[in-house]
Amino acid sequence: MANRPALALPLSRRKFLLGTAAAGSFVLIHPYSLHAAPNQAHLRLLETTDIHVNVFPYDYYADKETDTVGLARTATLIDAVRAESKNSMLLDNGDFLQGNPMGDYVAYERGMKDGDIHPVIAAMNTLQYDAGTLGNHEFNYGLDFMTKVMAGANFPYACANLVKGDLKGSPREDDHFVKPYLILDREIEMGDGGKKPIKIGIIGFVPPQIMIWDSQNLQGKADTRDIVATAKAYVPQMKEEGADIIIALSHSGIAAGNEEKAENASLALAAVDGVDVIMTGHQHLQFPGDDFKGIKGADHKKGTLHGKPAVMAGFWGSHMGLVDLLLEHDGGAWKIADATAELRPIYKRVEKKPVRTVESENKVLDAARGDHEATLKYVRTPVGETAAPLYSYFALVADDPSVQIVNKAQTWYMEKILKGGEYASLPLLSAAAPFKAGGRGGADYYTDVKAGPIAIKNVADLYLYPNTVRAVKIKGSDVKEWLEMSAGMFRQIEKGKEDQRLLADDFPSYNYDVIDGVTYRIDVTQPAKYTTKGEIADDKAERILDLQYDGKPIDPDQEFVVATNNYRAGGGGNFPGINEDKIIYVAPDANRDVIVRYIHELGTINPSADANWSFAPADGTEVLFETGPGAIVYADQVKGVTIKPAGDGPNGFKLFKLKI
Structure with missing residues (x-):
């Protein structure tokens, strides 16, 4: 044939x-x-x-x-x-x-x-x-x-x-x-x-x-x-x-x-x-x-x-x-x-x-x-300890331990990745957002891990999503715009007026990034610069003040590496200037795995927030925000701010007052 x-x-x-x-x-x-x-x-x-x-x-x-x-x-x-x-x-x-x-x-x-x-x-x-x-x-x-x-x-x-x-x-x-x-x-x-x-x-x-x-x-x-x-x-x-x-x-x-x-x-x-x-x-x-x-x-x-x-x-x-x-x-x-x-x-x-x-x-x-x-049995058994509680009740109004530990772990991981490479000499920052922070998830939708033993399954409470680590290379000016977009979490507040609602209804908590490695203040008396879609709302607006790196005003032209996740690095959340073109490292590791390895290596973690960000003062101004009922235990432990209970909110939430 x-x-x-x-x-x-x-x-x-x-x-x-x-x-x-x-x-x-x-x-x-x-x-x-x-x-x-x-x-x-x-x-x-x-x-x-x-x-x-x-x-x-x-x-x-x-x-x-x-x-x-x-x-x-x-x-x-x-x-x-x-x-x-x-x-x-x-x-x-x-x-x-x-x-x-x-x-x-x-x-x-x-x-x-x-x-x-x-x-x-x-x-x-x-x-x-x-x-x-x-x-x-x-x-x-x-x-x-x-x-x-x-x-x-x-x-x-x-x-x-x-x-x-x-x-x-x-x-x-x-x-x-x-x-x-x-x-x-x-x-x-x-x-x-x-x-x-x-x-x-x-x-x-x-x-x-x-x-x-x-x-x-x-x-x-x-x-x-x-x-x-x-x-x-x-x-x-x-x-x-x-x-x-x-x-x-x-x-x-x-x-x-x-x-x-x-x-x-x-x-x-x-x-x-x-x-x-x-x-x-x-x-x-x-x-x-x-x-x-x-x-x-x-x-x-x-x-x-x-x-x-x-x-x-x-x-x-x-x-x-x-x-x-x-x-x-x-x-x-x-x-x-x-x-x-x-x-x-x-x-x-x-x-x-x-x-x-x-x-x-x-x-x-x-x-x-x-x-x-x-x-x-292993994941249900403690594999390390936390020296301080990990909670997200105040993640949207103050520097927060549940976000802090994610940023610490991402920095720890990325330092090893960058070591000896072409980006090793660049300053390393880390960006993370609170995932469990009430909202549509309800009054019980918060991270709350007590001080003491911590099990691997608790990490899911810290980091809900199976994201993977990414690193982007951006300039100091991009860092500022990243934070300006994040500051859209807040309503514009009138100075001197009491009992104004602070948190915007349509801004998801997973888009409220805190960037560690820099210090800054947020002026909520100013209008938001960006809409939730990342479009310019007010090109003259400036909420991010006193942005500093290493104790000095940030140089707009200085290059930084920022550890984040695949969602944000790929353009998720429509943050200005942050997209796939800026990615310099695509990690195969999930953010949750990185947190587990970080806990295992340290044995005892200290997630205490370092208050690297705060609200710019507005004399005589108090605002109201909603959070879960479990927040009452931690209200007097938040660094740099004065928070006090203000009664019941809708749907099982509690109201708290914050002095700006």
Whole structure:
């Protein structure tokens, strides 16, 4: 039979063709499998990435189930995809070892003895992975811990740009913690049902920045090379050893540019001759998808980087990445005749709420169930202490401990990230807002953690949302406008008049940012400069007074780095001058995880507010504001202001008076 030409169909998972399976059941067969010629074969490459120990669909911080995470749910997708084709491989792209309380429980409480199996590895073993690579979070608990965990895996790892000791000259294979690359011998079923051998090369990469982020664990013990330079060194060697196709497991994001030792180098890596497929991750985003719209060389619709198929499968098990290859053998060599890339999610949004689309695989749950139950006890047990209460009753009228601790943790985290980098010399500020501050949430919707022991689940009370850390680079003038926008929280107050309402009805508390690292006063007798939509309301208005850095008036042209979250850095809240163009660092870590790690490292935290902001005096002026009934306990503890009860407010709220 003559060979047919390669298929070139505009395929998607919705266009699968129906085929029959054993016992009269039906499965969806991909056209590559259904129509492959005798010299062709269909190979499916499945990716998981950034699992971060999320085996169960459970939010340990909120202490409840969730529909948006869980390798157990992703496993159901994996089983379905395998059934749709004759040949498949499952690959993990790293960041499996740290990132939720189960990871911390095993590292800090249970520990790892020789021969122990980590719950995430136990879960992954049930899915029969073919290979994996290392992510930056594999090093958070130290090299010894990582080594013990990986020893339990029933599949090999590859990481080419990480070597032992200080890097000197060209690395040799025995310099690596794991093999730089793998050549996997497989037998693949052809279109006519026959079998042919194929050698599949797997090469892995980790962000070189681990030497900064985990310097305390790696200094003097490890070093990293540039991702692209390493690929150019090893890919030809892999070809010489017979690799028919080469898959790069790149725990590195997608970004334009190709500077040396770039953190997000997957796009440049795709341009390396000999690399056929890119499995990427690290950024906790989705590719194909609009997250990468507008990047030259990245086709966000087709899912290609420089024309080569690529995927980035979200994070925490939210998606499974899928690359379908139609391979063709010309009698002497294999080539990729056609390819498609897509993501499959474990949930969908219905009226803005997540709803799961698959159930969990019991075999995956059972593999980690014991450690899951132990983790529940762990998150409900104190892991540190707070020297002062954490409450948000007065977060909108005075510097506040619940916001203060978030800013302290973000600063602590970002200092380590920036250390030794190009922005290390810039002043570092931090911006955070109170999330639980009454409003539509009601009179009980406030943070209230007593002084003393603090459990991990209390962190959800401090930080409601699964945001991730971002850093932006802005000027002193931008800092002022950021605060001017934030000051829209307040009504304009008439000097000398009593019992005026202070808080604006239409300004959400999550947009009331406090910036630590500077000092300032807010003059509420002036009109707000911006509307809630970030539009100019009064271009002559000036509520932010005496804005200082390091005890001196802030220089409008001085550059600052501000730690914040992905919502604000991405333009959320319509803050003037704050958008994606200003982002200099996209952290894979959730703000809540950062707070937990901060508490764990310090042991005892001191969240007491430092009163870095206050209201500008307005003699003879008192204002009224609403807060929760629990505020009465703390009213006399607020620094720098005089607050006193003023009776009952509507809907269970209490009224308080504040002297400006």
